[in-house]
Amino acid sequence: MNDVTEPVSATLAERAKLALGKRNLVFIGLMGAGKSAIGRLTAQALGIPFIDSDHEIERVSRMTISELFAAYGEEEFRALEARVLKRLLRSGPRVVSTGGGAYINERSRRQIKKGGMTIWLNADLDVLWERVNKRDTRPLLKTENPKQTLENLMRARYPIYAEADLTVLSRDVRKEMIVEEVLTAIADRQKAQSHE
Numbered sequence: 001m002n003d004v005t006e007p008v009s010a011t012l013a014e015r016a017k018l019a020l021g022k023r024n025l026v027f028i029g030l031m032g033a034g035k036s037a038i039g040r041l042t043a044q045a046l047g048i049p050f051i052d053s054d055h056e057i058e059r060v061s062r063m064t065i066s067e068l069f070a071a072y073g074e075e076e077f078r079a080l081e082a083r084v085l086k087r088l089l090r091s092g093p094r095v096v097s098t099g100g101g102a103y104i105n106e107r108s109r110r111q112i113k114k115g116g117m118t119i120w121l122n123a124d125l126d127v128l129w130e131r132v133n134k135r136d137t138r139p140l141l142k143t144e145n146p147k148q149t150l151e152n153l154m155r156a157r158y159p160i161y162a163e164a165d166l167t168v169l170s171r172d173v174r175k176e177m178i179v180e181e182v183l184t185a186i187a188d189r190q191k192a193q194s195h196e
């Protein structure tokens, strides 16, 4: 008898929850990939708490991300981000959506890898650009040519995001469809591991 077969009644969300166990699910990816939006919906589906690290940073500092960058610079922001992530990842299971640069910072990346299962929302330039050009809350995109800056960030960061445990392609389909792909990736990974 094969005892790794899932009960037929288990829903996708239940299987994913089981596969996650006590680990955190950490969303990584570029600005506009959908980490906050998809992260929140995924947490709802799994029935576990959701935290967005950008929001948490703004809450504890009582400043916006833009104000933090302007007042203290990117380096200080990264140090604060690493401290906040360390605290958020201490216990699980939770869904944690990170800021776009968190996984790129060595210290934060180490904490993220230690603290949970990572999922990269990969997206192409046009999808990202369509989403981010509507708001000017992203300090790194306050440049002469923000679309070019976004492309440069893709080139520099995608090889690092690719270290994630799981990858889902973020695109302009219903958000629920992306959530379903996220849950499937989590459940399938567990299946693959139990057959290794």
Ligand SMILES: Nc1ncnc2c1ncn2[C@@H]1O[C@H](COP(=O)(O)OP(=O)(O)OP(=O)(O)O)[C@@H](O)[C@H]1O
Pocket: 029, 030, 031, 032, 033, 034, 035, 036, 037, 038, 054, 097, 098, 099, 100, 131, 138, 170, 171, 172, 173, 174, 175, 178
């Ligand atoms: N599948 C989707 N279809 C349409 N719009 C989407 C989809 N996923 C996300 N969005 C929208 O794209 C915008 C950017 O998404 P979101 O804020 O979640 O990105 P993010 O990865 O958290 O970015 P940041 O790193 O800047 O925090 C939001 O307005 C969100 O509602």
Ligand SMILES: O=C(O)C1=C[C@@H](O)[C@@H](O)[C@H](O)C1
Pocket: 030, 031, 054, 065, 098, 099, 100, 101, 102, 137, 138, 139, 140
């Ligand atoms: O990609 C980045 O480096 C950033 C993304 C946002 O989520 C914020 O964390 C901040 O604007 C920096």
Ligand SMILES: [Mg+2]
Pocket: 035, 036, 037, 052, 054, 097, 098, 099
């Ligand atoms: Mg976000």
